[in-house]
Amino acid sequence: MNINDIQSVIIDQMEYTLHSKVEPKRVEIDAKLHRFESKIIKSERMKQYGHLMSVDEICKGLGAEYAWDEQNATLVLKYRGITLELVAGSRTAIVNGQETPLKEYEGVYMQNGELSISPYLLENYFDIEYSLQYATNMWIVTP
DSSP: OOOOOOEEEETTTTTESSSSSOEEEEOOOOOGGSSSSEEEETTTHHHHHHHEHHHHHHHHHHHEEOOOTTHHHHHHEEEETEEEEEEETOSSSTTTEEEEEEOOOOOEEEEEEEEEOHHHHHHHHHOEEEEEETTTEEEEEEO
């Protein structure tokens, strides 16, 4: 990102423009843009590929939509104008109607009775940052 592309900054719910002489104004920040925590889903794959995330918790925190077709083991996740379709065990995804190869560690899983995904999917397809909080055993997700 080029620093000149930044139009304004928000500090303590006040927006300050950078390139014009406009008085600061109070703004209401959408709660879906705030960082949130999500539990870690542990699995046998974690030694090689890391921990998983709860689809339900992540979607609630982001305000994303999802549907799980248990019969076909298919997850459809919609967020920020992107539709991601994953089939459990498949090496490909459908992203906005286009078939896309998945990396070995990406995918959807049913782990301990909970629908789970690799956190890499959030980063790679929705540009969402996350980190692992070891002290609390929680994911910190930043939309």
